[in-house]
Amino acid sequence: MIYLSEFSFPDADREFDFRLSVKRTCYDTVYPFHVLSAKGLNRIEFAPVTILYGGNGSGKTTALNVVAEKLNLARDTLYNRSNFFEDYTALCRYETRAPIPGGSRVITSDDVFDFMLNLRSLNGGIDRKREELFEEYIENKNDRDFRLRSLEDYDQLRRINLARSKTQSRYVRATMKDNVREQSNGESAFYYFTQKIGENGLYLLDEPENSLSPDRQRELVQFMEDSVRFFRCQFVIATHSPFILALREARIYDLDADPAAVRRWTELPAVRAYYDFFQAHAAEFE
Numbered sequence: 001m002i003y004l005s006e007f008s009f010p011d012a013d014r015e016f017d018f019r020l021s022v023k024r025t026c027y028d029t030v031y032p033f034h035v036l037s038a039k040g041l042n043r044i045e046f047a048p049v050t051i052l053y054g055g056n057g058s059g060k061t062t063a064l065n066v067v068a069e070k071l072n073l074a075r076d077t078l079y080n081r082s083n084f085f086e087d088y089t090a091l092c093r094y095e096t097r098a099p100i101p102g103g104s105r106v107i108t109s110d111d112v113f114d115f116m117l118n119l120r121s122l123n124g125g126i127d128r129k130r131e132e133l134f135e136e137y138i139e140n141k142n143d144r145d146f147r148l149r150s151l152e153d154y155d156q157l158r159r160i161n162l163a164r165s166k167t168q169s170r171y172v173r174a175t176m177k178d179n180v181r182e183q184s185n186g187e188s189a190f191y192y193f194t195q196k197i198g199e200n201g202l203y204l205l206d207e208p209e210n211s212l213s214p215d216r217q218r219e220l221v222q223f224m225e226d227s228v229r230f231f232r233c234q235f236v237i238a239t240h241s242p243f244i245l246a247l248r249e250a251r252i253y254d255l256d257a258d259p260a261a262v263r264r265w266t267e268l269p270a271v272r273a274y275y276d277f278f279q280a281h282a283a284e285f286e
Contacts, residue, residue, distance in 0.1 A: 225247065
């Protein structure tokens with residue numbers, strides 16, 4: 001499915017004209033001006049899966065944030081922007097093939113990281129409660145002087161009887177819920193993606209491979225391919241992961257090229273480096 005069909009960034013001449021019209025001189029940076037034009041990236045034609053490839057500083061995250069800002073897509077965390085960001089996006093243009101669904105969003109590695117930190121914080125609170133329950137268990141199990149005097153004492157009686165009838169671990173599990181996260185960071189990250197990506201949506205993903213093992217990356221690739229094929233999703237992804245670059249029928253813009261150009265994933269330098277490395281050690285796998 002294609003919702004967003006085309007996006008145009010200002011070229012160097014339009015950026016220069018804007019700079020001449022600006023009276024503001026007190027800013028240290030005019031970011032994101034001159035980032036994408038320096039790469040010769042003036043226009044993106046989108047496929048159901050479009051990938052922005054490049055190393056650190058290539059501009060792939062900048063392009064993703066500009067598109068998200070122009071489309072006013074939902075996001076969970078703040079991102080790097082300057083006082084000129086709105087001026088820049090005002091010079092951008094886009095075309096759609098179908099209305100962009102309301103649930104569309106951008107998902108960044110910061111979103112995933114914050115999600116995992118929140119889980120750890122929540123689990124920390126649950127872990128502290130568990131320690132309190134261990135102490136409560138011992139006190140209740142050894143309480144021989146308790147007497148039921150009114151209905152207000154009933155809950156305490158129930159806890160005492162529970163402590164006497166169960167082991168410590170069974171008492172704790174019966175008294176509180178399990179930890180929200182009984183899984184690794186990679187599993188939590190993968191869970192975040194599957195919860196945020198629904199049906200019928202445009203999703204911009206910034207380096208989704210962060211926190212994901214190779215196996216989890218392959219699972220995410222399968223999830224995205226199924227989302228495109230069966231659930232009318234469109235993806236725009238900034239990445240340098242060979243697993244994600246190999247997404248079926250993805251259109252890849254190489255921002256490390258001068259100028260930026262569309263390439264097959266097997267032509268990309270980083271992927272070729274992996275290929276050459278494993279070819280050199282092929283005998284060790286036999």
